[in-house]
Amino acid sequence: MDGMTSPAELYHAHRELLDRAISAASARDYWSAFPESPSKKVYGEEAAPAGDRAFTALLGQAFPIDVPGAVGSVSTERSPYGIELGVSYPKADPLALVAAARAAVPGWRDAGPQGRAGVAAEILRRLHARVFELAHAVQHTTGQAFVMAFQAGGAHALDRGLEAVAFALAATTRLPASAPWAKGPLTLEKTSTVVGRGVGLVIGCTTFPTWNGFPGLFASLVTGNPVIVKPHPGAVLPLALTVQVCREVLRDAGLNPDIVTLAAEEPGDGIAATLATHPDVRIVDFTGSSEFGDWLEANARQAVVYTEKAGLNTVVLDSTDDYRGLLGNLAFSLSLYSGQMCTTPQNILIPRDGIATDAGRRSPDEFGADLTAALDKLLGDPRRAGGTLGAIVNDGVAARLAEAGTATGVIHPSTAIADEQFPGATIRTPLVARLDAADEKTYTREWFGPVSFLITTDSTEHSLRIFTETVRAHGALTALVHSTSPSVLAAARTAALDAGVHLSENLTGGVFVNQTAAFSDLHGTGANPAATASLTDDWFVTGRFFTLQSRRHLPTVDPS
Amino acid sequence: MDGMTSPAELYHAHRELLDRAISAASARDYWSAFPESPSKKVYGEEAAPAGDRAFTALLGQAFPIDVPGAVGSVSTERSPYGIELGVSYPKADPLALVAAARAAVPGWRDAGPQGRAGVAAEILRRLHARVFELAHAVQHTTGQAFVMAFQAGGAHALDRGLEAVAFALAATTRLPASAPWAKGPLTLEKTSTVVGRGVGLVIGCTTFPTWNGFPGLFASLVTGNPVIVKPHPGAVLPLALTVQVCREVLRDAGLNPDIVTLAAEEPGDGIAATLATHPDVRIVDFTGSSEFGDWLEANARQAVVYTEKAGLNTVVLDSTDDYRGLLGNLAFSLSLYSGQMCTTPQNILIPRDGIATDAGRRSPDEFGADLTAALDKLLGDPRRAGGTLGAIVNDGVAARLAEAGTATGVIHPSTAIADEQFPGATIRTPLVARLDAADEKTYTREWFGPVSFLITTDSTEHSLRIFTETVRAHGALTALVHSTSPSVLAAARTAALDAGVHLSENLTGGVFVNQTAAFSDLHGTGANPAATASLTDDWFVTGRFFTLQSRRHLPTVDPS
Incomplete structure (x- = not known):
């Protein structure tokens, strides 16, 4: 060939x-x-x-x-x-x-x-x-x-x-490359060229x-x-x-x-x-x-x-019937490629009075501790951790990570991990910090890299409002909600439509919010500031060409 | 109902x-x-x-x-x-x-x-x-x-x-409103909302x-x-x-x-x-x-x-085997609604040594006289003329028509026609003026209304070059070529692709360059400055909406 x-x-x-x-x-x-x-x-x-x-x-x-x-x-x-x-x-x-x-x-x-x-x-x-x-x-x-x-x-x-x-x-x-046209006695051949x-x-x-x-x-x-x-x-x-x-x-x-x-x-x-x-x-x-x-x-x-x-990828936590699955799934999403995906969650919203789970109600403090433990468990073995984390791509990410580390409220600091095969590799675990809904100056800025915030809100309703408002203003490529309540899920879907972002619901297994599959998941929407189009839909391709027509009479066929 | x-x-x-x-x-x-x-x-x-x-x-x-x-x-x-x-x-x-x-x-x-x-x-x-x-x-x-x-x-x-x-x-x-997705043991339901x-x-x-x-x-x-x-x-x-x-x-x-x-x-x-x-x-x-x-x-x-x-709708005259049909068709195109269509031809390009026709070779002078006669024949009966011409929409068109009338080279001046039913109607026949290819200051300006130019060029090749260059720079919604030569028609099609305009070829009957039919003819292309899109194709509609997805695991079915 x-x-x-x-x-x-x-x-x-x-x-x-x-x-x-x-x-x-x-x-x-x-x-x-x-x-x-x-x-x-x-x-x-x-x-x-x-x-x-x-x-x-x-x-x-x-x-x-x-x-x-x-x-x-x-x-x-x-x-x-x-x-x-x-x-x-x-x-x-x-x-x-x-x-x-x-x-x-x-x-x-x-x-x-x-x-x-x-x-x-x-x-x-x-x-x-x-x-x-x-x-x-x-x-x-x-x-x-x-x-x-x-x-x-x-x-x-x-x-x-x-x-x-x-x-x-x-x-x-x-559109067909060629089409005949007949209106009464008038006949044309029409050609389309891309x-x-x-x-x-x-x-x-x-x-x-x-x-x-x-x-x-x-x-x-x-x-x-x-x-x-x-x-x-x-x-x-x-x-x-x-x-x-x-x-x-x-x-x-x-x-x-x-x-x-x-x-x-x-x-x-x-x-x-x-x-x-x-x-x-x-x-x-x-x-x-x-x-x-x-x-x-x-x-x-x-x-x-x-x-x-870029944008503010958001997780809204309301309730779950698989707390362990939630923690494991979220810890992996934060860790994969050190959060250097445009789809990694940054802002995790949790109500002040905690979330209902199959392991009992978990307050924001408790959830923070559980998430930290889940990260440590996932990344405890340096060899396996390296395969999940990859390496820090450049000094810009490293600098943001250092800046986040100096703030108050860090509940999971970023640590260095050594790689046997590549001793010169720059490998870091993700940082998680606690914030309050009022700290919007911090969390409405995008921290591309392994930096995420656990943000305390007044209620799930408040979380959904923050979600819609911040994504409308600053964009997002992904969103995730955890809830066992049909009405909360319905409200989250409406909030995601208003925010203009795709939504994942209750991911507790082997599908992660930061992954999208070709031929099935659209990536980006165009409906919020993070992107002007989806990968891939008709809007992504139709602006790249024009269809030009030409037309001419067909030769008259002698009826005799 | x-x-x-x-x-x-x-x-x-x-x-x-x-x-x-x-x-x-x-x-x-x-x-x-x-x-x-x-x-x-x-x-x-x-x-x-x-x-x-x-x-x-x-x-x-x-x-x-x-x-x-x-x-x-x-x-x-x-x-x-x-x-x-x-x-x-x-x-x-x-x-x-x-x-x-x-x-x-x-x-x-x-x-x-x-x-x-x-x-x-x-x-x-x-x-x-x-x-x-x-x-x-x-x-x-x-x-x-x-x-x-x-x-x-x-x-x-x-x-x-x-x-x-x-x-x-x-x-x-x-895209389907809902689609199941299964990758090994992982299953999701995915929803799309417009x-x-x-x-x-x-x-x-x-x-x-x-x-x-x-x-x-x-x-x-x-x-x-x-x-x-x-x-x-x-x-x-x-x-x-x-x-x-x-x-x-x-x-x-x-x-x-x-x-x-x-x-x-x-x-x-x-x-x-x-x-x-x-x-x-x-x-x-x-x-x-x-x-x-x-x-x-x-x-x-x-x-x-x-x-x-708007733009410079152009006619390239090379040759014809139906001279009478060409003249009648073109006269009607110039007259319909007093040339107040965004599709009316403005610039008619004719080689200096004339065009070959079934009525013999016609020089630019002769063609001008024949087109004038065709217009006068079409518009000779005031009652029928009114039905073709309609009325002048506003003072802007009337002013341009007056301005064109003061120029040299007018071969068909615009005249007023009275209407029996509506004595107050402002009805005018189209004006045609002779220009040379060098007079580009005049013909590269758009004269919206019943003003057209018969422009002498060095050759059909020169006409096609002017066509492509002026339409690329100033736009056009329509173009028309008359030729009996397959190679000239092929060159005209390439020129139209380069210019980014739809092309009509050898219209001599009841189809006119200024008419486009829904469901068959695209109107405008986006490929030249006259329009940013076609009426109607996918590009015209896909920018008006976004598709937002949500996804969730399907409930696991107990295999027992």
Whole structure:
């Protein structure tokens, strides 16, 4: 399959997968195209060591990728696990990238929706063939532990990419490419052509470069746009691998490889802003800080801007019939990847008079002690703890954690954990602090990282009011409620609709509030300030293309 | 059906129509739900006189509609046909309208997509029952001749409204309201709820208040948003009738009538700007001048903004095998409603060495003379001419026409035509002037109204280049090419894709470039500056709502 294969042939080859993905995206039941377990039973004996060797071979080298107009090179990454990376990339010239992208438009337009989806599916297939290598790249740039990097950064990211392909293919083929029209004696043939909006720009983040980057990349590609991929200087390698694969597939399909290019830069070069405001860049996908996301929304006026920023993920505690399950589930949610997920709960609201549980009524003090104990139990074994916590991605998170540690009310301080395999790793347990509902200056600020607050409120009703008001104002990607009362659950659902956030209810087992599954869970809503769209729905793809019609009379058929 | 009928019952009652509309919107073949002929054979003996009486009864009266928070009244309309209207409307208080709309949100959200579509279909049914009255209202505010007002302002507007209902219903029901999810032992029930973006604002225009207003109104309603309808002070009555019917239907369905309200103002009050920038107004639909449309796009930052503005509709003449058909078709397109359509051709490009036709090669001089003759033939009989031309909508159009008349190169001056039924009517024939390709200062400006230019170019290739460049820069809603050469037609299709405009080819019969049919033709593209979206496609509806999920474990079933 690595010889010359046309986009139409790639569509034919991947048609079954694409049809299945479209049907899964519509049914919203559980489906995954890429196995999430890195075990030998699934991937064979050789996959893991081969991926390890491929990753190691990249270290200390110039990454093999050609970038139109690049001058010099940059090397900007630092492993949160403390190993030397030393990978360098061509340093991008933004104007040259835009010019190269524009030049690639006509051929990509002519490939048509199915051809583009075929190319996208082949890109995903070849990325999947390198998923162990990709997982190492994600681990050593984001600080995700290896298994999580394999899942969230590998298999699940590929699923999210395929989901975007499915939505984009469905949306661009919903109107027929050609349709006859007859009104009495008047007859016309009408043709519809999908045309991309312009050059797409994907601005990656440090924590989930692939999981958050793939949806925009594949949505823009399949809807007919060339894409410039601008990784965060701290997490270039996963996206460089991605762009390398994209360009290989495009070349092998006889297409201009500049349909996808890499924009690597020195920290502080600011080429994201230069690119995002270029008149030919018409689509911007961004994941990262609220500050730059808001700036993009305000300034990238020539583009449609899809941002996923940050917010105040909230837990409302009312009552439970599985207290032990609640504690274990919540402790894991706070600990997973050291709370460095845009979906990790920050604000945990509990009524002053406590919550009813199957273990008796628990006051806020008691609940705080129980949660602390649950965290200590979960993270008691350093080896297992490291696999859950991963490493601290950068100095910004570390600084916030230090700042939170100086405050009063800390009931679970953050502690350092050593890693046998990577002695240079920066691993920390989560911090939990007690606050009162009146301390809103503290808890309405986002503390991205392993910092959460247990906040005492007057009542569950008060908790729901704080939930709605703070999320409406500051955004959130997730919310969780625990209650055994149908009326409280109904009120929580209404509050979540008013707040504009997805809601999880009574999670006490193996499903966590911070995880969303492709083809089933929407991620982000657009209905609160944390994001302008969901991953992935029709709104996320329909702004990336236009449908242009042409019409002409059909030749008159002689009736004789 | 006029008693209390729930949204669900209305959906049930109109289900067949809604299903048919969704299938037509997808097939794109010819379909219409509302007969376009005002003849007695279709509507019966009584419909026309009853509509006439109903319209006449409105004149000189306070229009019977309640508007929350209104203070005093306004009376701002002037019939282009010269009759006294004297209808007054409650003068709106923008803040009171927004507050009333917000208060109506929860009940409208709870009605659900199907319930809202049922309500919308019932509104369309009751508007259709008043279509003759509506046609008179359109005629005497816009200046459209009666039959055109009945069609474009009545039946076709209702079709465009139903099309928006169909797209909105399809988009809001594409994800299942509830879906089970199972991954090994983990099982969840997931619920999806459609939530409107916020308060919708529809800003009407003077020329097509219903045809251009209905899509945004119905798209916002069915996706769960209350809508404030802000008519142009010159064309209030058609939209006041519409809002009156909306409120009746909402009341009869047990819903808050403030889901739709009317915002009438004095000219110059500027409440459109006040409303469009209000933090709670999250959707703006606008049809009108590029100047205010551009202002809205730049300033209504808290909202998604759908504009249809103006542009340089272009005709590229290369060759034809039906010269007589070409001339008749083009003359009609220039004359219909005195060129006061956003789709009327303005710039007609012809090569310096003329065009090949079945009547021999015609130089630009000869073509100009032939087009002039075709216009004079079409408009020679004043009675028939009035039915085609309608009346000049306002002083702005009259002033532009006067300005164009003072220029050199006029080959068909505009003349006044008298109307027997309405002696006060302002009726004018179209003006055509000769220009050279170098006169771009004149022809890259939009001359909304009966002003067109026959522009000499170096070649068809040059014409196509001018077409692409001017439309990319200034926008267009329509384009037309005449050629017998497959390669020129192919080049014209590529040029139209590059320009971002829909293309008509070789229209010589009863289909005109300025007409688009609901359920088949997209109107506007979003791909050039004349509009930010099409009427109607998924992009036009998906920005109006969010899908919010909630999820919970299913009760475990005891396997014993």
